Amino acid sequence: MQTQSNIIVSSPLIGVPLGGCWINEERKQFWINIPKNASQFAIRTLRKKEDWWATNEHGWMDKSMSEIVTHFSQEKGFTGIVILREPWERWKSATVHNWTRQSSDIMSLQNFVLYYKNQATLFEQDEHTNKQVSFLAGLDKSNAIFFNLDSPDFGKKWTKYLGLRPHKPTNAVSVQAQHAKDWLEYRKTDVWDKLRIFYREDVSLYNEVTYE
Secondary structure, eight states: OOOGGGBOOOOOOSSOOSOOEEEETTTTEEEEOOTTSSHHHHHHHHTTOTTOEEGGGTTOTTSOHHHHHHIIIIISOOEEEEEEOOHHHHHHHHHHHHHHTTOOOHHHHHHHHHHHTTSGGGTOOSTTTSOHHHHTTTOBGGGEEEEETTSTTHHHHHHHHHTOOOOOOOOOOOHHHHHHHHHHHHTHHHHHHHHHHHTHHHHHHHHHSOBO
16 A cells, blocks of 8 residues: 555756666566666666566656656556665765776775765765665655665576576676775775765665565
8 A cells, every 4th residue: 555654755866867767567567777786787687578668768758767756656556676785885886987987096086085075975976876765766665676786696586587597697897996896895984974874765775675
């Protein structure tokens, strides 16, 4: 039963391409794309199924994520499919992703973190670091299925759910990116207290839901 307490409410997204959901009319389900939460893997697997279609390929580009999620979750009563990721691991991956696109100098990453560690902009840089709950605004949690990306069986559970041959995401990481991740892990205490506060809604959601 849909109640107001089950509806996720969050702040607007920053710099996000519109229309990031996949729909299955027959199963009355829709998958919500959260960047840095196995998005490419999920899309590759969904493309193998003819009964799933992407909203951004079917005339929904003028709609915000919250409008799409609200429409399918609350108005049509579709079940939301969500992949969640532990907030620190997601932020670490996203920060390294953003950094490697513009620099190869580990010192620049150190300076970035040290300079911005007292500012919220360290956390919300772009769509990769937006709060996970921001992509889920309008979702009825009581009618949703959650997968945990951090589970060692995530790939097997996801592909089995879709009726595909079991396989898991590829996690190829460059030496440069791995060094950056290791450095961020080493300096976690510099930012974790503020990050935990900034992502408190993500932390709460990640810990409270039941996973497949």
